[in-house]
Structure formats: C-alpha cells, structure tokens
Amino acid sequence: MTAVTTATLTVNGTDRAFEGDPRRSLLDFLRLDLQLTGTKKGCDHGQCGACTVLVDGRRINSCLSLAIMHDGQQITTIEGIGTPEAPSALQSAFVCHDGFQCGYCTPGQIVSATAMVAELEWGWASDAGHDVADAPLFTEEEIRERMSGNLCRCGAYPNIVAAIRSTMDDPA
Known part of the structure; x- marks a missing residue:
C-alpha cells in the first residue's frame, strides 16, 4: 500500500x-x-x-x-500565461505568424519560449553563443538552440522562430 x-x-x-x-x-x-x-x-x-x-x-x-x-x-x-480574451504577446505572435499546425506542441512551445525570453534577458549563456562571457544575442540560431527541447512533429519551426523573434524585436 x-x-x-x-x-x-x-x-x-x-x-x-x-x-x-x-x-x-x-x-x-x-x-x-x-x-x-x-x-x-x-x-x-x-x-x-x-x-x-x-x-x-x-x-x-x-x-x-x-x-x-x-x-x-x-x-x-x-x-x-494568457487567456483567449487577453493573450500574452507570445500567444498573439504564434497566431499572427502561424506558429502551429496541429497545435499539440503549441502550449509547451509557448511556455518554453516565455522562459527562454526571460533567460536571454537575464544573460544566461547557451551552446549557440561563441563566448559565455558575451551577452547572448537575439538571433535565430540562439532561439533555435534554446527551443531545441521542444519538438514539433508538423515542422512549424520557421514560423515558431518568427513568432518568438517578433516579440523580442517588439517586446511591447
């Protein structure tokens, strides 16, 4: 028992x-x-x-x-993170950039991206960086590396990266 x-x-x-x-x-x-x-x-x-x-x-x-x-x-x-009436910036960006296909992975992608943006702002290093002493850059390579733990069987990766990148370029 x-x-x-x-x-x-x-x-x-x-x-x-x-x-x-x-x-x-x-x-x-x-x-x-x-x-x-x-x-x-x-x-x-x-x-x-x-x-x-x-x-x-x-x-x-x-x-x-x-x-x-x-x-x-x-x-x-x-x-x-957000509601249908008041979505987060990332949730809105996933819709605007068609960052999903079947949608099954989308909640995990958005939660992970939310943390990833904070990690970048905190200056946490990743394997995509060339020197851990340098501040991380908001590049597609950096986003892809940091999101590599979230898989999308439909292959919506370019749109997911575009959605994340758009919120980082315009974090409002």
Whole structure:
C-alpha cells in the first residue's frame, strides 16, 4: 500500500492541495486532478517538451517531475500565461505568424519560449553563443538552440522562430 502524501502547490496564482500517491507526476496532477489540460502528455519521457511548465519561473518537463517535489512552489501552465480574451504577446505572435499546425506542441512551445525570453534577458549563456562571457544575442540560431527541447512533429519551426523573434524585436 502506497502512503498518501500532501503538499500545497501554487498553480497559476492559486494554492492547490495535492494529496495522494507520492509517485504521481506533476503532469498527471495538472491534467487529471486540476483539469488543466493545456499541458500535453506527448512522449512521457522528457523528450518532446509538450508538457513544459514553469516552476518558480524556470521551465521543466512536468512528465519527469513528481507533484510532491513542488510543495510551496509557483507552477505556471499555459493557462496562466494568457487567456483567449487577453493573450500574452507570445500567444498573439504564434497566431499572427502561424506558429502551429496541429497545435499539440503549441502550449509547451509557448511556455518554453516565455522562459527562454526571460533567460536571454537575464544573460544566461547557451551552446549557440561563441563566448559565455558575451551577452547572448537575439538571433535565430540562439532561439533555435534554446527551443531545441521542444519538438514539433508538423515542422512549424520557421514560423515558431518568427513568432518568438517578433516579440523580442517588439517586446511591447
């Protein structure tokens, strides 16, 4: 018999109680318990990025993380980034630049891009940079490298990069 474990996670600004099997993934907690189905289960092995969420502002694959590990932390899903009535700049850009085809990967792409823009602003280095001491540039190469953990089976990559780039060129 598995022990029941409790925790409180702040999901999209609201405290949510977790009570259950300590082996439950954060992804399953969000989708099945909280009915936040924007976060997708793609590969369930941390390889596709469809399940990307922010934990205290940093992107993670929620399929590889246990819900209980995030007691007291801030979790942001695609539902917490914008709404149909008030989309984020990235959400609007994905629509304007046709940054999706089937749309299955789009929530993870947008959540990951949201974190990526912050990482660039914080000056975090990546493998695309030539010298880690230099400030990262907002180049297509840099965007592609930083988004490489999010796969799109439809191949909408040029449009995804264009959407992200447009918000970086005009962050308003």
